[in-house]
Amino acid sequence: MARMKFICDAERCIECNSCVTACKNEHEVPWGVNRRRVVTVNDGVVGAEKSISVACMHCSDAPCMAVCPVDCFYRTEDGVVLHDKDVCIGCGYCSYACPFGAPQFPSEGTFGVRGKMDKCTFCNGGPEANGSEAEFEKYGRNRLAEGKLPLCAEMCSTKALLGGDGDVIADILRNRVIKRGKGGDVFGWGTAYGGVKAQPAAGTPPAAPGAAPTAPAAPASEGSAS
Template identity: 75%
Template structure:
């Protein structure tokens, strides 16, 4: 069984924000909500790196673990989705998520939280596929059509790759071997040290 994952190749990301724009346009994401963001580290210094970040569709998702109304579910191919009809906008998932993926619309005064919104891996939600309800609440459902998330498919430098974990790790491994160095994935040195 496939397990859908994102991987951002920091060596290739040029911080063009095309992934952010593609996501917002495809899903008609409301003002104030960014399902995907580009994070820049060491901005303006030698060794500057940019990484495109959204929901990483964790295998053991902390957002789902802390949700008091259990509105999260994981599809058979590992995509973490949620039911906006159940969400109470408490914000626990935002505190639990290490990537800051859950977002809340800012359409009302005094910072009132609305229903949580996050990346769906372009897989819609629990409404009938391609229905108006699904489009309004969760955005388009590309995965059901056999397509991958638009952010990854639009990436000009192929820095952001998405799909079955086996396939994307294979693609990334070939790139690293071609470069003749060590993997430069975000956090690699923190996790494995300088020498690995």
């Protein structure tokens, strides 16, 4: 059985927000709720700006499921984390526990009205009958039941956002990363640690400032004269 996951390639994301728009349009998401959003770090800094599309990551050990006092969250056979709005009491514990800010309160009126929590469903609907009006009204369209993948991933113009079987999309990203570099820099080691500097051998005096590095002396062979 497939285990559904999302992966966003930060090297390809161009912050076009097509994934956000596709999600809101497909599921008629309530006002004030963004099941998916694009987060940008180092915004405006040339060469350092990175964007990533964020939603519910459908964790294997989901913290929202652990803290929910009424157990309204459940996991499907495909590994998709969903919740039952008929059981939800709107306490908000899940929104505090989720590191991605996926569960959200719908906002209506001047100050907002707390109601049933809403979150990304991986386009998998809810506990109601697949394709029913009740399911669409509460959770949006069930594309997985139609044999389709989440629309946010399908609408990504640069294919930065990948959604589907976790093993398949991990292989896709792995192949991309391998083609971008070589050695340890493939996984960003040089970026994270600023390169690896060679350490001088024990007993070697420090070089004078500005002096050219010298090659280490070859070790004496066994039996040589002292």
